[in-house]
Amino acid sequence: MKLKINGEIKEFEGNLKNISELLKALNVNSKFVAVELNGSVVYKENFETTEVKDGDKVEVVSFVGGG
Amino acid sequence: MIVYLNGKPVEVSEGVTLKEFLKKHFPGFNIIIHNTVLNPDFSLILENGDRVSAFKKGEMPENLSLKSLMFARQPEHYTEKLQDAVVGIAGLGGLGSVVGENLVRAGIGKLVVADFDIVEPPNLNRQRYFIHQIGKPKVEAFKENMGQVSAFTKIEAYNIKISRENVDIFKDCSVIVECFDNPEAKAMLVSAVREKLPQKVIVAASGVAGFHSEKTITVKKISDKIYIVGDGKSEVSDGIGLVATRVGIAASIQSHLVVRIILGLEK
Structure with missing residues (x-):
């Protein structure tokens, strides 16, 4: 399936069902990430239940600690 | 034309040099900044809208000119x-x-x-x-x-x-x-x-x-x-x-x- 991640088209093997699976595929810690799906913010409580489909635009901003 | 001295507008005639201007309006200065440049050439001829900051080294400026002096090294706009x-x-x-x-x-x-x-x-x-x-x-x-x-x-x-x-x-x-x-x-x-x-x-x-x-x-x-x-x-x-x-x-x-x-x- 194809998704636009932070403005770049990325191809994923198989079908990713939801944001959680997408983050796993991107190797991103789901606790430390801000996600927008097609322009709407998705909070981490809803990563499992928010479906992604082919062609979706996703913004993924991940963080590490320190400051 | 107008030249700003520590933020205050001063009426100046055409062709006046920085040196002549300071002698008249701020004779006691020893530090000068002209349009963000520290220690400029004193013989330069002032232009309309120029910004001159002048102060005495080590002395606290009066409140009214502090803001203009504080930001003298940044373009005003x-x-x-x-x-x-x-x-x-x-x-x-x-x-x-x-x-x-x-x-x-x-x-x-x-x-x-x-x-x-x-x-x-x-x-x-x-x-x-x-x-x-x-x-x-x-x-x-x-x-x-x-x-x-x-x-x-x-x-x-x-x-x-x-x-x-x-x-x-x-x-x-x-x-x-x-x-x-x-x-x-x-x-x-x-x-x-x-x-x-x-x-x-x-x-x-x-x-x-x-x-x-x-x-x-x-x-x-x-x-x-x-x-x-x-x-x-x-x-x-x-x-x-x-x-x-x-x-x-x-x-x-x-x-x-x-x-x-x-x-x-x-x-």
């Missing part, structure tokens, strides 16, 4: 824009205390700052506080310190933990600087601002820990509204730590981005 700006800072630690000081010195008109913590001894290796401020809320210590730097930035301070529910304290800011330490809080702030205040530009930081090369700290533009400063991967962990020099570089880059965004220089 930039200082004016910065004075009109409101900027939010979420977190006043290693990043936020440096970002805040830089923005106060650059002449931002108003800062809205938030932090729930107090000053503690392990903060002093990188955060801009003093020994006597240990135990004080950081927002209070920050306000106190900035009052010693400048009278030209209003500071609205909140001793609170920022959440989705109270992020609207930043509603009047054009740019919000994410300066937290905790990665969960960093992600929360970005989500909350994107949801509640989607028009704001966010300048966040990620990957500022350790003693890695200064060259690894870069700016990643995620979209028109989100910039991330850091190397994106160096986190606090066993034996890595946080040091003033590297965190300070990231904070200076964050604050410089804010200035450029406000001035319309960041495309």
Whole structure:
């Protein structure tokens, strides 16, 4: 399936069902990430239940600690 | 024509040199800045709208001319824009205390700052506080310190933990600087601002820990509204730590981005 991640088209093997699976595929810690799906913010409580489909635009901003 | 001396307009006739002007209007000076240039050529002929700053070394200027003298090294049209700006800072630690000081010195008109913590001894290796401020809320210590730097930035301070529910304290800011330490809080702030205040530009930081090369700290533009400063991967962990020099570089880059965004220089 194809998704636009932070403005770049990325191809994923198989079908990713939801944001959680997408983050796993991107190797991103789901606790430390801000996600927008097609322009709407998705909070981490809803990563499992928010479906992604082919062609979706996703913004993924991940963080590490320190400051 | 008009020439500004320490911010005050002075009527001057055409063809007058800097030397003649100063002899007449400020005979006791010994430090001169002409249009941001220190120690200019005294024989230069003044032009309409020129800005001359003059003072006596070591002497406190009168209140009315302090603002003009403080910003004598910045182009005036930039200082004016910065004075009109409101900027939010979420977190006043290693990043936020440096970002805040830089923005106060650059002449931002108003800062809205938030932090729930107090000053503690392990903060002093990188955060801009003093020994006597240990135990004080950081927002209070920050306000106190900035009052010693400048009278030209209003500071609205909140001793609170920022959440989705109270992020609207930043509603009047054009740019919000994410300066937290905790990665969960960093992600929360970005989500909350994107949801509640989607028009704001966010300048966040990620990957500022350790003693890695200064060259690894870069700016990643995620979209028109989100910039991330850091190397994106160096986190606090066993034996890595946080040091003033590297965190300070990231904070200076964050604050410089804010200035450029406000001035319309960041495309």
